[in-house]
Amino acid sequence: MVMMMAPGGTKEMAMRVLDAGADSTYVGVKGWSRRGNAEELPDDQIHEVIDYALARDKQVRIVVNTLPSSTEIPMFMERVKMYHEWGASGFMISDLGCMQLVREQIPTAEVHTSVGCGIVNYADVHFLTELGATYVVLPYRLSVNEIQQIKRENPNTGIEVFLFKTPSGGKICPGKCMMSSYFSFERTLDEDGKDLFFGSASRGGDCLRVCQTEWDLETAKQRHQQEITIKSNPSLWLMELPAYLHAGVGCLKVPGRDRSTELVCDITNVYRRAVDEILSSDAPKLMPLEIELQALRERWKAERNNRDDGLISSALAASSRALIADAVGM
């Protein structure tokens, strides 16, 4: 049994991915998920999405994977209980303390650990299982062998993977990177008194993708690289899916809360057919779907580059504002 979870960056996207064949959708709460406001939902829309899903025998996962301020935790628990009462079946959480509280106070809720937990090995999975995780999301980079090892050591834990693979090592993303906030950190409170840190994904803002602008790598004596990005980007994968499902992956996460609804629905549709094909055949024919996916990868890249440009501009603007304020202050 595998659950395919697709993004709900907007109310429309959430509903349409369910129609496109996702088993569940994941939606972010405004100010509480690792994306900006534009890709998060207000409570009334969350309620509508939950109703829509339940009527179709599908599920909703609520993304509350920011790392809150200590004093916001009561607010966090109130919100989570409310969504649970409405019918949301699971929550994506990064903060260990919040995870434990949800486990204690809402025993029937499913908990997905989020990237802020920084899983890199099977002992991490043990730890989170003991804390009460239902699903652990493994980083982009793990191989089938590593997943098998993790599943062997933790047979009862749900394994969740992004349908995203990073091509090579490098700076660990996402989860514990602060480059964006270092350059662009501005702090505000929203109408509910919730702290929002523009430029920090961990604190309810957006990662502003500063790693994707052009950088030079230099020592005092030499310029080693010119105009490079400092992190490579993940891409959608498919051909390894049979092996991953066989290794014990129980939840597939389609990325894309920050992509267009059209693109995300097309992606969801391809993966739906892929999973159905894999589950119904010993020799699944995935090549035609891989070809479809290739076109979607191109569209993904175009949308991402466009969005990155906008985010980097915001970061530069925020930087300038901060440094001007600094200069004035001094």
Added chain:
Amino acid sequence: MSIHNNKIELSTIELSTNIANPKQLRQCDISAYDAIYLGDFSCMDYPNNFCSHPELLADALAEIHGAGKKAYLRVYATPGNEDLPEVSELLDEAVKLPFDALEVHNLGVLRMLKERGNTTPIHLGVFGNLYTDATARVLKDYGVTRVYPNPELSLKEIVYIRDNTPVEVLFPVHGKIPLVISETCFIIENSQCATQKVNPSGKLVCDFPCNQDYWLNRSNGGWVLKDTGRMTLSGKDLCMIEHMPELIAQGLCCFYVQSHGESPEYVAETGRLYRAAIERALSDDALPGPSGLETLARLAKEGLCNGYYFEGAGQTYLGRDQVVGG
């Protein structure tokens, strides 16, 4: 500004920094410090890194204890499955020695220590991603007695954790801010002159290009980062020297100089200046002295900042007079 209800003794204040290997221990004057974090938690291949050379630990520990200081051993921050055997070996050795604490960034390693019945106190390192009091309480069950809060936390938030949990907080007062860790070496992958060799047993070894300072400068200007290969840090140095009286007044007492990748001069000068600032802050009758800001600015190639402490952008610097209400 003196502390009126001064029940704070110098002995309760701890100033610490980090030393990666025996060579640095020889080269750096650590007399100003009360405690040393041993090892480079970002790179197991760093020459004679205490994090990956269990055979070097006993001597270093003896030397630091002999100097009347505490010794904390850092454990590799992001061990993949294939690194766990080597980490395990280090832990086996470490728990036998009288380290004052082990610094751990990784949840799996916390669990491994608990399984071993470890009784050495544990400090959660910067990449342990600690943001809340609730998490500090969870980690206490795994033997964590001190946390290095995520750099994004404000001074207020850090004080809250210190006030509302049974753990201590490590408060970085100086040095570049660790921003992200890397699974492979960015310098080796991108340096024009670095070579990557394979040793007789097939393991990749590098020729340590990181002994030079590598900077990431935005091509179109404005942004600077320091890259040490397996970690990227802020371009600017965090500097809280003008704020020591306020920090101590708030009851903070474990102060840390982040000196990864810095010179022996940096370690010695920074320690000396912060030691002096702490003593001045605690002494009712000390004359205000030069804060040392000029020296610290000179040692910071890209300038100074306050990180996230005062709820502003990571890169800006606020002097004492600009901070309203601390």
